[in-house]
Amino acid sequence: MTKFNLVHLFVLVSVANFMNAQDMESVLEVGRENQKLSAVSQVNIDATERKADKIVNEWKAVAKQVEGLILYNKQKTIQIQAQLDLMDKLDEQLVQVVVMQRQIPPLAQRMLESLETFIGLDTPFRKEERQERVDLVRSSLAKPKVTASEQVRQVLEAYNIEAEYGRKIDTYEDTLADGTVVNILVVGRIGMYYQTKDEQSSGRWNNETGTWDDLPGSYRKPIRNGIRMAKKLAPTDMLMMPVIKGEV
Numbered sequence: 001m002t003k004f005n006l007v008h009l010f011v012l013v014s015v016a017n018f019m020n021a022q023d024m025e026s027v028l029e030v031g032r033e034n035q036k037l038s039a040v041s042q043v044n045i046d047a048t049e050r051k052a053d054k055i056v057n058e059w060k061a062v063a064k065q066v067e068g069l070i071l072y073n074k075q076k077t078i079q080i081q082a083q084l085d086l087m088d089k090l091d092e093q094l095v096q097v098v099v100m101q102r103q104i105p106p107l108a109q110r111m112l113e114s115l116e117t118f119i120g121l122d123t124p125f126r127k128e129e130r131q132e133r134v135d136l137v138r139s140s141l142a143k144p145k146v147t148a149s150e151q152v153r154q155v156l157e158a159y160n161i162e163a164e165y166g167r168k169i170d171t172y173e174d175t176l177a178d179g180t181v182v183n184i185l186v187v188g189r190i191g192m193y194y195q196t197k198d199e200q201s202s203g204r205w206n207n208e209t210g211t212w213d214d215l216p217g218s219y220r221k222p223i224r225n226g227i228r229m230a231k232k233l234a235p236t237d238m239l240m241m242p243v244i245k246g247e248v
Helices: 003-121 127-141 148-165 217-230
Strands: 169-175 181-187 191-196 202-206 211-215
Touching: 003 127, 003 148, 127 148, 169 217, 181 217, 191 217, 202 217, 211 217
Parallel strands: none
Antiparallel strands: 169 181, 181 191, 191 202, 202 211
C-alpha cells in the first residue's frame, strides 16, 4: 500500500471516529433530555394523582354529607307533617273552644240561678251570707273582663261551699222574729236548731211550715253538746236530735 493510501485511510478512520463521537454525544444528550422530560412528566403525574386523590376524597366527604342531609330532610319532613297535623287539630280545638266560650256565660248564669233557687228552698241557715255570695258571683259574671274559666270557677266554688254545708256541724248567733238572741245549730242538712243563751228554750226549724217548733227540755243537752262540738269545744260525738220524717 502506498503512502498516499495510508494517509487517506488514516484520515477516513479519524473522520469516522470523530463522527461516531459526535453521534454518541448526541445520543447521550438526547438521553439526558429524555430523562429530564421524564422527571418533569413524573412530577406532573404525581401532582395530578394527588389532585385526583384530593378531589375523590372531597367527593366522598360531600357524598356522605349529602346522604346525611337527605336522611335529615326525611326526618324533618315527617316532623313538619306531624306539626302540621297537630296545628290542624289545634285549629279544630280552637274552634270548639270559641264555641264553648260563647256557651259558658249563659251556662254559668243558669247554674247560678239554680243555686239561688236551691238556697231559697233549703233550710234558711246563714241565709244572708249565702245570698250575698250568690249576688257577688252574679256581679262578677256581669263584668266583661272576667274570663269564661273564671266565671265557671266562681260558680263551682259557690256550689262547693253549699255542698260543704251538708257535711259539717255549724253554729252561729242569730235573732228570732221576736227579737230573742239565740245560738243556731246546723247539723248538715239534717236539721237546724236554736237554743237561747240561758239554754232554757230550744227549737227546730220546720221547712214544711217555715216556722220554729218548740222542743221539749230533753233536747236541751244534745243541742248544747252539738253547739260545743261546732265551736270545737268538745270532741265530735253522736247526737240524738229530732228530725222530721223524710228529711234524712
